């Protein structure tokens with residue numbers, strides 16, 4: 001039988017408007033199940049006969065019967081003709097399952113594998129859903145031609161019907177691989193064929209695949225110093241040993257590879273627009289890099305994340321196009337050129353890597369969404385991609401110049417900006433004696449988003465400063481953020 005409190009709790013559950021969508025017998029069944037899970041009704045406890053319970057709850061006897069039948073089918077109660085229903089012996093296994101956990105147990109770190117600890121220890125990569133000045137690396141999305149995208153998506157659905165609901169091949173839809181290969185060959189001077197393109201969700205996925213398929217834990221990978229944090233975290237998670245190679249105005253100092261590169265299995269770099277300094281790898285260095293990789297049987301991992309946005313003529317051809325030895329893995333993404341929520345990136349692979357990378361990718365997440373791939377292929381084939389990128393390039397260069405003016409007007413006592421020839425962010429180096437951490441903390445409190453430069457360096461003597469994103473913000477939005485930032489800098493340097 002139920003105690004008074006138990007009957008009241010069943011009544012309350014049944015009468016709760018939050019459960020109005022559940023049929024009456026379902027509410028009674030759930031309420032009794034909850035009492036069993038919480039341990040309030042112990043094993044062997046008889047349940048009230050259906051008639052008196054129906055009377056107490058003001059429902060029909062059939063309703064209570066239906067609830068009991070369901071509890072019986074789920075194994076919570078036993079029913080015997082003549083002696084009624086009681087909480088089943090099996091319910092011992094369930095009882096306490098919903099009891100509140102001890103706070104101590106909840107707070108304790110979970111027991112992870114060493115691999116899991118390495119993954120968790122990286123801190124992951126942040127995704128910015130509502131970008132605020134000056135979060136770097138975020139494109140403007142407010143004037144994306146959504147109506148065009150919507151029309152093309154409707155066309156795709158009309159033409160392909162329910163085929164858009166089916167799986168895509170793990171390597172990606174053929175039409176998208178073809179348009180990507182054409183684009184790389186035409187715009188980036190690459191050597192791509194559709195059968196060597198692997199469509200992914202992001203460059204981040206490409207970096208994780210490279211780190212795990214091309215190197216073993218403990219292997220050395222040569223990286224730029226400073227470098228992109230998404231890449232360093234993917235490499236750390238895979239247990240790789242990063243060997244930092246200094247970057248200067250011509251990009252990674254490739255000559256150092258001869259000295260520091262022995263035994264390294266791969267080199268990672270952002271040649272067309274170094275992240276975060278903005279330097280472009282000179283042609284001499286590109287050729288020396290290809291030569292080194294070929295001599296040392298090493299892979300070149302080329303992250304070409306924002307080459308669409310060069311403001312002083314075309315960027316130089318990608319390294320992949322200069323490499324006749326098939327040592328280069330080329331990584332591209334639509335995160336910057338279109339929009340981050342699209343989640344489509346890709347690799348152009350040496351032929352020998354296509355099958356292993358595709359198989360590995362199929363284990364991670366199967367494939368990229370079929371409908372988005374088909375829509376994107378059509379967007380590119382119809383010339384919308386080229387037109388959109390051209391329009392955004394004009395907007396971004398104007399925003400870069402607007403930010404530069406704001407920095408000169410408001411921050412010139414504190415920073416020296418380094419004007420990039422492309423991309424979406426402006427590196428600004430601190431004048432001597434400014435505490436980067438204090439500025440980052442002050443800005444955070446003032447609601448200004450910032451990326452510090454120190455965290456991107458491996459060297460012990462990094463050049464502190466800020467990486468100010470400009471692409472996603474209008475000049476007015478940037479002006480509204482630069483003023484509180486100037487106040488923070490004045491406070492940190494003792495000027496107020």
Ligand SMILES: Cc1ncc(COP(=O)(O)O)c(C=O)c1O
Nearest residue numbers: 137202203204228275305333335
């Ligand atoms: C150098 C670099 N590579 C890759 C990405 C991210 O691209 P995805 O969203 O495709 O991982 C970024 C974004 O900030 C980046 O700066």
